[in-house]
Amino acid sequence: MSFNNKIIWITGASSGIGEALTYELNQQGAKLIISSRRKETLEQVKNNCSNPSDIHIVTLDLAKTDELPSKAEEAISHWGHVDYLFNNGGISQRSNAIDTNLDVIRTVMEINFFGSVALTKAVLPSMIERESGHIVITSSVMGKFGTRLRSSYAASKHALHGYFDSLRQEVYDKNIKISLVCPGFIKTNVTKNALEGDGSKHNKMGKGQEHGMPADEFARKLIPKINRGKEEIYIGGSEIWAVYLKRFFPRLLNKMLRKVKVT
Ligand SMILES: NC(=O)c1ccc[n+]([C@@H]2O[C@H](COP(=O)([O-])OP(=O)(O)OC[C@H]3O[C@@H](n4cnc5c(N)ncnc54)[C@H](OP(=O)(O)O)[C@@H]3O)[C@@H](O)[C@H]2O)c1
Secondary structure, eight states, X not given: OTTTTOEEEEESTTSHHHHHHHHHHHHTTOEEEEEOSOHHHHHHHHHHSSOGXXXXXXXXXXXXXXXXXXXXXXXXXXXXXXXXXXXXXOOOBOSOGGGOOHHHHHHHHIIIIIIHHHHHHHHHHHHHHHTOEEEEEEOOGGGTOOOTTOHHHHHHHHHHHHHHHHHXXXXXXXXXXXXXXXXXXXXXXXXXXXXXXXXXXXXXXXXXXXXXXXXXXXXXHHHHHHHTTOSEEEESSGGGHHHHHHHHOHHHHHHHHHHSOOO
16 A cells, blocks of 8 residues: 555645545555644544554644744654645635625635645755655645636635646656645535635535535545646546636636526
């Protein structure tokens, strides 16, 4: 098993995709650092694992970028290094652009973009020194096109592509891989946790997520693709086709999206 004894740091591990990745990678023999804001929930995730002694918890808030270098020191020093950094933690948004306060847009950018970038910058020097490492970023199909109600979310995910596509070229010679993962609809609480225009919690399950792919199935599909070092990965249902429509028939996609009911 290729992840056996690999040291993997996963953010957003208290729920959804990150939680499912934690269970799957723990089963495959990886040593994990799991992170998010909620310590007690991370403890529960750790206790649900088949090998809890292979799990170390580092709590962090991705919006508090000043604190992330010391969190990275803590994570790196626990097992000695980090082979994989999964920048997975994130937050969504459900509001028309006109109704979305600027501070809400900044919060979404701060968590999804600056949080992942700050953590990467804190881990990267140790990967460069070892000439080995793999950075995985959970973007979204919203990193490839936009729809109504998700302007800030789509912006934050598009920004990740620009940043990490550039970084991939800079660190290629240092044997560091970058994989951008674009999930479609995955059955998690992402829509419930999304921010509305005034910053309040949306608290409703999205229709797409309700009927989406289970997170454990997503994790099982993702891991072999990461193992192969794929640079960009799309996993989900028929919504994935929109990525190809955007690439080859963008006007057609825009026309279709104008008619689709988005939640
Ligand atoms: N589910 C989907 O359909 C879908 C589709 C495309 C992309 N994605 C992306 O997948 C990733 C995981 O989302 P999910 O679907 O698993 O949703 P989720 O169940 O809501 O999980 C989000 C995770 O991010 C963490 N998080 C949120 N804000 C944070 C902050 N300020 N600091 C640290 N951690 C924070 C949460 O932990 P705490 O609350 O404990 O901090 C939680 O562990 C996100 O980047 C999301 O954009 C999801």
